[in-house]
Amino acid sequence: MSNFQELIKKFDRIRDFSRDFLVYGIRTRNTQNIKSKRSYDNEKRRIESFLSDYMVETSHVSGKSVNISINPEEMTMNPLFALWETKSFTKNDIFLHYVLLDILENSNKMSISDIYDEVIEYIDEDHQMMDMMTVRNKLNEYEKLGILTKHKDGKQFLYALRTNRFDSLSDEEKMELKQGIDFFSNIMSFGILGKFLSRNLNDSESQTYQMKYKHYFMFHTLDDELLFDVLRLIENEQKGMFETWNKTNTKIIKKLCTPLMVITNVKHGRRYVVVYDHSSKNFYSLRLDKLKKVSCQEVDSEFENYLEELKKLKVDSWGVYLNRTNTTEHICMTLKINEDKEQYMIKRILLEGKHGILEKVDENVFEYHIDIIDTYEIIPWLRTFIGRIIDLKGTNKKAVGMFKNDMRWMYKMYEIDGECLNE
């Protein structure tokens, strides 16, 4: 590892490893599903450097596993944001960044040749001279990023530095805005941009109150680069070639799809791109974390029709399972709820029960029933009522049977039987 470099060119090199270290943290170098052990060593070393305060190493028979361990009670800003600050660059990139800003700081508009003349004044005798094309490319790149303006003046272009739009805000207003931005950095997509914006408002990071978060899946930030591309496709109503990992993460599958919406599940932590798949002519939910690449294809003239159909299907969906069969399954759960003492339980069902209906059928007995596309999706939620379920019936006999078999399994696991109950 003598040529080890801390920074990297492409984010996807650390994306999968960091998620694995954060979500699982149990795989060792020998049990990782990877092609190159050397690549594993390099990426592990990088992530250990980027997130050194959160890395925990555990020894196993098969080697050491690495875990990114973050206590949410101590987290006020997503620590994984650090991974976005690891992009490599050339010495010309960083040199020109500071020199161009220095040149344009006190100038109005300058032509490329005037800027170039000034740039070479900054280069000392120990450093190689750079050509005008390098400077021009950087100016055009910064114009696209919105850092510079570019105007045509006769035969030449003039460049100028854009003013900081927050200059007109008072210090108090900046702090007020920073507080809001810090909050949204954690809860909104592309939160890393909020973090970068926030440091422009105040260099001292400790002056605003840092909130804490519940039901927060910090690894979502790792997929933001792909999310951005997917959202662009949706906005432009374009098809995309989606390259995703298969279920066992061993093979990449390519699908031509039209993305229609992105769904974030705040309970399970998964994010999905809901697409119309042109080969199977059906709707699917593709896991965003399993998405490897998406490339832009032609505009889909049927986009609006697919979206309309999807919205109708979504009405009957408990989660993200969708299909075009136009059939729903019915499930009915009878519950014991003490109306005097357990109003919170009724409120919970109303809050979490989606389009299902809760009805009182007897004193302290309620029925919750719902029509959904796939009964299996609701089962984890039904299990949260264990202890008060009087009956469970549904049209999907296999799914209901699975629920009941699981209950028996749990009784066996915990040795709950008549004898134990009599104690």
Place this chain on the structure above:
Amino acid sequence: MNNLYHSIYSRYYEILLHVLRKSHKAPIPVKAIREVIQEKGFSETEYELLNKLISSDNDSYGLLKETEVGYVPLLKQAPERVITLQEYAWLKVALDDERMQLFLSDELLNKLQVILKDVKPLYDTSNLKTEDIFATINTEFDQNIRAHFKKALYAIQNKKALRIHYESKKGNRLNSDFLPLEMRYSLKANKFQIEMIGLKHHKSKRFVLNTDGIITSKVIEYNESIAEKKIGYIKDYVEIEISNMRNGFERCFFQLSMYERESRFDEDSGKCFMKLFYNKNFETEILITLMSFGPAVKVNGPERFRSLFLKRLTAQYNTSSFLNESEDEIN
């Protein structure tokens, strides 16, 4: 093509910004440059970056010049950070979110809308949906809620107390003085909760209040020193084993990734053993989360938590005989 992962956001640029600013005030010795790198950089940054800042060879960045009194910048002025268009575009999305009203005054919100009037939002929020969020989400915040929220934030930040009249969703009323310790936001409930300690009638008792249940609030002085132990939350843990039935590892690990935990894989049994740490205020939530995994998760300890789990299972065993209906069974 997006620019989220761009070199101008590199930590090295940020470090250099601080070094250049310092050196602009006065020549800066190597020791001070090293300190900036150690403070701002990643754990291996110093080995890679220091030489590129201070050496004079062709591989260095060429932005600092060595003098007899230390390093001086080649720049004419102290550098400023730049803001990209996509950062403003991100803010434009955030400003349109009702929750921003809790943090910003109407005056500032209006001012920012003017400042960013020509900026297109980074994305269309209608293309992003949230699943399993509570149904009756309150997305509108009236002036009262905004005022209570701001007072609570101010009190936490400035170690002041709050005189609060509160009504919970369960209908319980409280009228007392509290010392707010922390504010927490739940993405699932879209609620802000304040963890507080009672001061008068409920001395030292802990409360978690939702900001939308506050009817009146007033910031008041509180002079007693706050014992450190009161500020911290009560941390507890549960030990579980996870089997990979029906892809149980992935389901459990994903959902439990929001908690601090220690995990190990046992090759002999093919199971994962996990110690999960949680805030005791939210114990019921972790209990039903573990219950939702069914037989993929077994609670091994500690005994107190295991007995809470067993209590529900036993109650279920006693509640119904619906498991006897054999026609539903599958193998």
